[in-house]
Amino acid sequence: MGKKVPEINASSMADISFMLLIFFLAATTMDTDKGLFRMLPPYQDPTEQQEDIKVLDKNLFVVLVNKDDKLMVEKQPMNTRDLRRACKEFLMNMNNDSEDKKYPGYNEETIPGIGTVKVTKAIVSIQNDRQTSYEKYIEVQNEIIAAYNEVKDYYSMKYFKKTFKDLKENQQDIIKQIIPQKISEAEPKNIGGK
Amino acid sequence: MAQFRSKEKKTPPPISTQSLPDIIFMLIFFFMVATTMRESTLLVKKPHLPKATEFVKLEKKSLVSNIYIAAPSNALQKLYGTQPVIQLNEAIEDVSKIAKFVELERESMPANDRSQMTVSLKVDSKARMGIVTDVKQELRKANALKISYSVVPKN
Known part of the structure; x- marks a missing residue:
């Protein structure tokens, strides 16, 4: 046997790793980003002539938010608490009776795996003032997304006997076809003035 | 004894x-x-995010760019006033700089993930919609269409 290799002194190892630990504590954060996910419509040049897409009045669920954060839903003042229920009711009911102005019309669509279903033509239109507070805006957005999510869950239970988030990806796509999420945001008006 | x-x-x-x-x-x-790396030092006051229940978690941090909208921090209030301003990266900027910012952020991402780019708007709940709309309009012009309104969970 050769010479014995002297043992390396490891007592400073703890100090070194403490220093590393403190670096990571200082340089990193724990919070994950959570948010309401939305897609913006592509930009359209205002100078170009746009064909106005005609949407029947009965298919629109109009939500107006004014500069005092007051809500007007389908020409009626409303409390934010009732918005989810009202929106859900609008999304769940449909008829093609042109006399009825309350609920939207529907298309009959054949979806593989399900068969022919009624797909609502409903479009939710949100319009706010430039003076509307961001807090109220998010509250309204949240209620409408919540209404859509409840309707998605309802259809998921009906066709797959599971909640929407437990479905497989292709099943989720089917549900999204049955209840397309159409939220339109008009450019805000400056009615309140500054 | x-x-x-x-x-x-x-x-x-x-x-x-x-x-x-x-x-x-x-x-x-x-x-x-x-944990994740801290992105940038805040020049604005830490935004008081609105509460919501229907949030989703943002995955893939590298594809997320942040835009802060809040009142300037106390030291900078002399320079920028007390109204909410926009912070991009490490500086308080004008709305018109957003297009440039988006382009730079997009270039720093891997080429085949660029379409997945998400802009996270961290807006103070006291801010007015006017400034938020201006930002959204600029984002549309810059073709950064995936956005996320940053919120805190409501229990």
Whole structure:
């Protein structure tokens, strides 16, 4: 046997790793980003002539938010608490009776795996003032997304006997076809003035 | 008594610190996995985010760019006033700079993930919609259409 290799002194190892630990504590954060996910419509040049897409009045669920954060839903003042229920009711009911102005019309669509279903033509239109507070805006957005999510869950239970988030990806796509999420945001008006 | 005294004089065996580095390393690994790097120092006051229930978690941090909208921090209020301003990266900027900002952020991302780019809007709940709309309009012009309104969970 050769010479014995002297043992390396490891007592400073703890100090070194403490220093590393403190670096990571200082340089990193724990919070994950959570948010309401939305897609913006592509930009359209205002100078170009746009064909106005005609949407029947009965298919629109109009939500107006004014500069005092007051809500007007389908020409009626409303409390934010009732918005989810009202929106859900609008999304769940449909008829093609042109006399009825309350609920939207529907298309009959054949979806593989399900068969022919009624797909609502409903479009939710949100319009706010430039003076509307961001807090109220998010509250309204949240209620409408919540209404859509409840309707998605309802259809998921009906066709797959599971909640929407437990479905497989292709099943989720089917549900999204049955209840397309159409939220339109008009450019805000400056009615309140500054 | 004599017996007691003799016991007190004995030195207790030293506590072994051999496993201390291992314990600390374990902690380090935990922090490395569970946390993310702090992105930028805030020049605006920490935005008081609105509450919501229908949020989704943002995955893939590298594809997310942040835009802060809040009142300037106390030291900068002389320069920028008290109304909410926009912070891009490390500076308070004008709305018109957003297109440039988006382009730079997009270039720093891997080419085949660029379509997945998400802009996270961290807006103070006291801000008015006017400034938010201007930002959204600029984002549309810059073709950054995936956005996320940053919120805190409501219980």
